[in-house]
Amino acid sequence: MRAIEIGLRFLVQQGVKYVFGIPAGSINAIYDALLDIPELKPIVAKHENSSGYMAGAYTRITGLPSICVASSGPGATNLVTPAANAWKQKLPVIFITGSVPSTKLGKGGAQELYAEPIFASITKMSRTIMDANQLPDILAEAYCTAISGVPGPVHLAIPIDIQMTDIGDRELPSLPEIQQPVIDQIAVNKAANRIKAAGRRGAILLGNGAKAASDSIVPFAQTIGWKVATTPRGKGAFPEDHPLSLGVYGLSANIQASEYLNSNEYDVLLIMGSSLGELATSNWEPRLVAGKELIHIDYDQNELGKCYETLYPVHGEIKLVIAELSAQLAEKGQEASQIWNAYEEGSAEVAAASETAGDSWNTLSAIRQLSATAPKNARFFLDIGEFMTYSIQNLLIESGQEFDIDINFGGMGSGIGGSLGAQLAEPSRPTICVTGDGCFFMHGMEVLTAKEYQLPILFVVINNARLGMVYHGHMLQYKRCLDDFSQDRVSIAGVARSLGLPYAEVSSLADLQKNKVQEWLSHGGPFVVEVIVDGNEIPPMGERVKFLQGATY
Template structure:
């Protein structure tokens, strides 16, 4: 049996189900082996970069590692960006790149590249495999490294001859015990004591790491009667139509969240699952922490105290820590008055905007999508001007999900990511919101969605310019190059040429609930081009201030 086949069969045994990537000479042995391993399904993308975002999204949602493969040379370098994204998000994706035959290394082979050091700083392990007999064990070691402790990506460069060498019949490697973060029980109990002492004078800020514990966090917030805000990546960790919701803090913050968290109505700030970076904290806003004590819960100990002095750092698996907190906090058994009150925050604002006579623009289109989306929809956001409107105005309710690769996602990452998301949860409606600039980068992945019959609704906001760049320059410099705009291209026309179902939307009348329902019921991908002028200024002022150096 070939060395690569033994290694792949080990990964199948661990529950790995997908290989994302593009076939090429130096990894052809992998794709040939897949013919004999039907449990491992290939997803052939249109660009290696997109395949990496597909793998990351699938792994983030399912918790299962995935494989992402690319050829030597340019194929490998095309995986650097999604590997860095997986590193930022702590995702156990297994990146495998091909290489020239081991005996020809250093002789100027076609597309030869020493990839090991390139991936070293953005993975938990990066190694070149030079002994075929060790390949299965090294692949097992890479898998174990990816899922142990704080998860993260790994990378192996495997020369084509090493992949193809017959190593005979071999037993599959045995996986050693997996190390998982342990909870600091004493720290959790100290945090519970401080929370109890604060009474009603506390607030909660949720990051992406809180999403897996959403139900228990809702219970905690209701027990404490503390207001809750989320970071942009944490959006969806707490239902935004809940009376305790403040909405988003950080990039494109809701005014209510900024005023409350920067105000003086609380003495304790409970932070759950956030690294508290620039986009999560409105450029590390000092008022967020001024005059109050911080309780920071995270399963990655390195995040605690990294950006702000933290009086109560709590290291451990978040769901277990929340359970421990709830056991120490006596719940008020009487009915909470807020539970029956009409919501006065985001939900009311969204409803009012729907009833009002709105102009046709990006904002109104996003609000209409929010109002008409299924109650179990997953919104997968790309990177651009529309992203700022969506962070602020998509109302994510209980049962819905929100994803965005905001920390290291490139333009077009949301298109690839939405395919991984749909594969992860085939029965959940997936709505990808992207822009014309993103589409021009990685839009042909809609064809990949067609080829695998993935029923994703791709909503492309077409303002015929690089909107975030244009408005960023106008806000910062009061001028910009004409090159940031271009002659409008028909995205619907591109979709038609690809044989995809498509629609062109120019008004709210063409974006009604029945339209969204019909697009999602098609059974395959649908591309909806939303044509807007894009002249309104998006809610990105905090980002511009950071680029201007106004916070220093």
């Protein structure tokens, strides 16, 4: 049996289901082996970059590692950006790149590249396999490395002859015992005592890492009666139609979140699953922590105390920590029903995102209308651009809905690829990808991939005929910009029509009604909706501009 087939069969044994990528000569042995391994399904993308975002989204949502493959040379370098994104998001994606035959290395083979050092700084492990007999065991080691401790991506470069070498019949590699997550009990005890002592004078800030524990966070927040905000990537970790919700803090923050978290109305800030970077903290806003004591919970110990002094760092899986905190607070006599009933009596109205869109037609009203008409179990997958800032503020994520955005390292178009991975991860959940014309021009051909695999994704393309975030950023910072940031309007609906895809053009609120959204989602495959706007209003991105101006240094 070929070395690569044994390695792939080991991954199937661990529950790996998908191989994302694009076939090419130096990795075609992998695709040939898939004919004999029906449990591993190939998802052939239109660009390696997109395939990496598909793999990352699938892995983040399911918790299952995925495989992403690319050829040697340019195929490998096209995976660097999504690999870096997986590194930032701590996703156990297995990146495999091909290579020229091992006997020809260094002799100027076509598309030859020494990829190992390129991926070394953005993966937990990057290695070139030069012995076919070791390939299965090294692939098993890479898998274990990816899922162990703090998860993260790994990379293997495998010359084509090493992949194809017959190494005979052998047993699949064995999986070593994976260490079970533990929590720092002493730190949990200290945090519980501080939460109790704070009474109602506390607040919660949730990052992306808290999403896996969202079901337990709601009753916990109700128990202690603290208001809850999320970071942009943490959006969706707490239902925004909940009376305790403040909405989003950080980039494109909701006003009530900024006003409350930057105030002196509370003494303790409980942070869960956030690295507290620029976009999560409004450029490390000093008022966020001024006069407050911080409790920071994260499964990655390196995040604790990295950006702010933290008196109560708690290292451990957030869900386990919350369960222990809840048990201790209950033991100390804090009854959820009493505190929650007291809070409801004086609770404020839900976030501004729930306001009606009004009669005006622009990006803001379109996003609000989309929020109001989306199914109650929808997943919004956001791309990167001007529309993103409106969406962070105005997509009201209710209980039962999900929100995803690769904001820390996602490039333009990442949301398009990511939405495919999301739909594969949860086939029964409606997926709505909100993207822009600039993103679509970069990676819009992945709608064809969605068509080929019959993925029922609603692609909502905000078309303002310009690179909106770049345009407005320049106008805010420099008071002028190049004409090149805009272009003659291209019909996205026309592109969809030429690709044989169902489509709709939307240019008013009347075109964006609930019955139409339901119809668009019921086609059984991808549907492209072009939202035509002028885009002249200034998006809520002032904090980002201040950072680029160096105002926070």
